[in-house]
Amino acid sequence: MVMSESQRLRLLQRHILYLQEASPYYQKLFRAEGFSAEGFQSWDDLSSLPLTSKADLSTYNRDFLAVAEEKIVDVCQTSGTTGQAVTIWQTEADLLRLASNEENEFLTAGIVATDRVLVGAALDRVFMAGLAYFMGLRKIGATAIRAGSGQPGLVAELICQQRPNVLVGVPSLLLLVAQQLRKRGEDPRQAGVEKLICIGEPIRNDDLSLSSLGEALQQSWDAHILGTYASTEMATSFGDCLAGCGGHLQPGLIVVEIVDFDGAPLAAGEAGEVVVTPLGIEGTPLLRYRTGDIARLHSDICECGLQTPRLGPILGRRAQMLKCRGTTLFPAAISSVLQTLAGVQGYYLEVYSEFDLSDRVRVVVGCGDSSLNATTVAEAIAAKTRVKPEVVLVTPEEISAKTIRPELRKPVTFFDYRDSDKE
Numbered sequence: 001m002v003m004s005e006s007q008r009l010r011l012l013q014r015h016i017l018y019l020q021e022a023s024p025y026y027q028k029l030f031r032a033e034g035f036s037a038e039g040f041q042s043w044d045d046l047s048s049l050p051l052t053s054k055a056d057l058s059t060y061n062r063d064f065l066a067v068a069e070e071k072i073v074d075v076c077q078t079s080g081t082t083g084q085a086v087t088i089w090q091t092e093a094d095l096l097r098l099a100s101n102e103e104n105e106f107l108t109a110g111i112v113a114t115d116r117v118l119v120g121a122a123l124d125r126v127f128m129a130g131l132a133y134f135m136g137l138r139k140i141g142a143t144a145i146r147a148g149s150g151q152p153g154l155v156a157e158l159i160c161q162q163r164p165n166v167l168v169g170v171p172s173l174l175l176l177v178a179q180q181l182r183k184r185g186e187d188p189r190q191a192g193v194e195k196l197i198c199i200g201e202p203i204r205n206d207d208l209s210l211s212s213l214g215e216a217l218q219q220s221w222d223a224h225i226l227g228t229y230a231s232t233e234m235a236t237s238f239g240d241c242l243a244g245c246g247g248h249l250q251p252g253l254i255v256v257e258i259v260d261f262d263g264a265p266l267a268a269g270e271a272g273e274v275v276v277t278p279l280g281i282e283g284t285p286l287l288r289y290r291t292g293d294i295a296r297l298h299s300d301i302c303e304c305g306l307q308t309p310r311l312g313p314i315l316g317r318r319a320q321m322l323k324c325r326g327t328t329l330f331p332a333a334i335s336s337v338l339q340t341l342a343g344v345q346g347y348y349l350e351v352y353s354e355f356d357l358s359d360r361v362r363v364v365v366g367c368g369d370s371s372l373n374a375t376t377v378a379e380a381i382a383a384k385t386r387v388k389p390e391v392v393l394v395t396p397e398e399i400s401a402k403t404i405r406p407e408l409r410k411p412v413t414f415f416d417y418r419d420s421d422k423e
């Protein structure tokens, strides 16, 4: 795991040279920008290289394929910006890299060969995550119980039959499974589950304490709650160690930068957009890929003793960032206040353009009785976020009518009516 900066620089140089030799997309881009990989000599040169957006990957998807057809052994898909799926092509070497990434992530979380790990993620439907977890567990020699993510009832059943001591899954699924167990007369806290490895949604606040979602999981399962961050495009994940203070980076596998709205690098520790350059990828290699996610890097030495930087929880999406009279915040910050307020029965947020690059935020809260009033809700939000939005109270039915979409798994609680461009 320990790797010097000059070793990492050599990996990055090799990666950039590979892009120049093998990736039609980057060949064209480097030529257009007059950039040559041989000229890339130091870390300071990194910020002058072009960024790659989700829209680039989606629009020119096929040009990102850097190997001949016969070298592809697996295809993954992820949703693109235009609604069209983006394909990520993987070679045998890419799968081995993915397996070793997951192995390291699970080792960091303290997983050993005697552990029984229920994987609550899909291994099919051209998803990457479930496959990656399975391969990582196999390398450790732990027992994998491939439950999938679709049916909480089945997951609960498998927990009773197979007695896993570690669960991997999205927090909302893990909460539903706890509910299912209680329905069966089983106490999830007595089910022998020691660790929850949470994927897809952050379970920590910006200060690395557990969020209300993380706390709800801890109370439901009486288990150690560990967060992760990953995406199909970067084919890399970052996982919490047992100290639980952000996802450890694997320095040989990825370069992470934090940039501002215009793509300029930010000072260490500041929150900004996560930009990634995954190293050693053959099939679909990327350079300075803008994830659209906002987070900060922690570079102090972790309690666990590892010196690798850690990525804090995702604070929100760049496209959803709200600018309110000089303060920036994300819908998630307002949601977390509303989730802990007694009497709130559903909510959604609307944002409109106001003036001078400022946004107007309207918070619509469902309330079935007279236990809430708009002013106290606005004050509770202001106390946590320093922004006092307009608050409107409506019936819980009006909230469901607006937020529940039968075709979507989760309610839609953010409506963006700003006239600026997104992504």
Ligand SMILES: [Zn+2]
Pocket (backbone or CB within 6 Å): 240, 241, 242, 243, 244, 248, 302, 303, 304, 305, 306
């Ligand atoms: Zn640690």
